[in-house]
Amino acid sequence: MHAPFAAALAGSAMILVAAGAANPAFAAPQALGLMASDGPVPLACSGGECRAEVTAFCLQEARAVPPEGTAYQPVGTAAMSLVLTRADGSTVALDATKHARLSSRRGFTAMSIEVPHALIAQHGAVAAAIEIGPEVTLAPTAVAGDPAPQSEDELALAAGPFRKIAAERLEQGAAADAARLTQRLINALPRQDQETAEIRNGLWDVAIGPAQTAADPKGLAMARRSYEGCQAALETGYMKNLRHCLELQHGEMMIERNHAFWREIGAGS
Numbered sequence: 001m002h003a004p005f006a007a008a009l010a011g012s013a014m015i016l017v018a019a020g021a022a023n024p025a026f027a028a029p030q031a032l033g034l035m036a037s038d039g040p041v042p043l044a045c046s047g048g049e050c051r052a053e054v055t056a057f058c059l060q061e062a063r064a065v066p067p068e069g070t071a072y073q074p075v076g077t078a079a080m081s082l083v084l085t086r087a088d089g090s091t092v093a094l095d096a097t098k099h100a101r102l103s104s105r106r107g108f109t110a111m112s113i114e115v116p117h118a119l120i121a122q123h124g125a126v127a128a129a130i131e132i133g134p135e136v137t138l139a140p141t142a143v144a145g146d147p148a149p150q151s152e153d154e155l156a157l158a159a160g161p162f163r164k165i166a167a168e169r170l171e172q173g174a175a176a177d178a179a180r181l182t183q184r185l186i187n188a189l190p191r192q193d194q195e196t197a198e199i200r201n202g203l204w205d206v207a208i209g210p211a212q213t214a215a216d217p218k219g220l221a222m223a224r225r226s227y228e229g230c231q232a233a234l235e236t237g238y239m240k241n242l243r244h245c246l247e248l249q250h251g252e253m254m255i256e257r258n259h260a261f262w263r264e265i266g267a268g269s
Contacts, residue, residue: 027148029066031075031158032056032108033166034136038180038214040083040129041187043115050128051114052187055179057170057254058108059137059158061262066104071141072111073102075159079133082115084125092123096130102138106247109254110183111138137163165265175257177219181208182226182250189243200231200242222253 035055043050058065066072074080080096101114113130120128137159139150170176188207189195204227212220230245239245 026064028063028140028143028146028150029070029104030058030060030063030108031137031139031150031155032066032072032104032111033059033163033170034080034111034132034138035171035176035180036134036136036167037130037132038177040131041184043113043128043130044187045117045120045128048117049114050117050120051112052130053105053110053112053183054130054132055183055250055254056104056108056111056138057166057258057261059162059166060154065107066140068104068106070104071102072104072138073097073141075137075139075155078136078138080136081131081133083129083131084120084123085127085129086124087126092125094123100130106251107255108258109251110247135163135167162265166261169264170257170261174216174218174222175253177216178222178226179250179253179257181215181219181223182246182253184208185223185227186243186246186250189246191243195241195243200234203227203242226250226253 033056035057037054041052041054043052045051074097078097080100082094082096082099084092084094086092096113096115099115099119101112103112103114104110105112115128137155139155139158142149184207185203188203190199204224208220208223215223226246226249230239230242230249233239233245234242
């Protein structure tokens with residue numbers, strides 16, 4: 001495995017572990033933006049829940065990174081659709097903000113979206129997907145006793161001017177597509193203890209195949225390098241499973257991109 005790849009994984013791991021160690025009893029963490037999806041993102045169902053992760057980014061550099069599993073909710077109107085597909089191919093779209101539970105994953109870099117399987121069955125559906133529209137902003141759910149809760153002015157700035165700039169600078173181009181594609185790879189994997197060589201080797205075609213034509217060629221190449229680098233890391237024993245490696249790669253992409261965003265707009269503290 002190449003040294004730069006190993007260094008990137010190590011750096012990303014340190015940052016994400018530090019984020020996960022934050023104390024939820026402290027002040028409200030950052031408001032986050034959700035990256036608009038490149039089409040419906042399939043939900044995987046298990047244990048009565050259907051779940052997927054989508055790429056997120058920080059909109060408030062001065063606030064703390066959210067602890068793992070922090071509950072979030074939309075700020076204002078959020079274009080988030082839950083698309084249910086029936087056996088006959090017909091679909092129904094629901095307002096995901098009314099049915100989904102949102103919680104942070106891997107610091108500010110991803111958001112878990114969960115809906116009860118019972119809701120899908122209620123509509124006679126056999127599959128579900130989430131679609132994220134433009135300029136979605138999320139705020140941490142208010143907690144009683146918070147010493148420094150999010151103010152209306154803070155959220156207005158995050159969901160307004162900063163969110164519009166982020167849509168232009170964080171969600172466009174090759175790096176953004178690479179993050180979306182890497183997240184697709186992560187979502188298509190089973191739990192870490194259920195990975196097999198067959199699943200790992202066929203993952204690219206299963207997860208990325210339909211999305212290749214719409215992706216930026218440079219972004220596609222970046223995602224492919226991450227996938228192949230992680231495969232090599234498994235072969236050498238540097239990493240134990242593909243999911244964890246890809247999560248670190250995705251985190252490294254978004255951390256670097258988000259830091260560049262704050263430098264560009266001069267909003268760092």
